[in-house]
Amino acid sequence: MTSDHMYEVPIKKSERAIKVDKEYKEKLKSIYGDKFISKFSKDSLECPIMKKEVSFLICLGCKNFVRRFKGTVHCKGMPL
Numbered sequence: 001m002t003s004d005h006m007y008e009v010p011i012k013k014s015e016r017a018i019k020v021d022k023e024y025k026e027k028l029k030s031i032y033g034d035k036f037i038s039k040f041s042k043d044s045l046e047c048p049i050m051k052k053e054v055s056f057l058i059c060l061g062c063k064n065f066v067r068r069f070k071g072t073v074h075c076k077g078m079p080l
Contacts, residue, residue, distance in 0.1 A: 010071060
């Protein structure tokens, strides 16, 4: 069986949310709803593609995002 992801990136909880573009956040709210966005806005992770810490919301909209499972994000790892 082949794996559908290359990376398993642990999610970090933080006190403050990482800033996300307002238009991008509104687009996600229309898809997932306010409650979902507010629940995950303080989560961040070290992106293996961008090589920096990003908000989970940015990761959620990335084409490499596969799933969030038990405190980790599964990422395909393909170039953007």
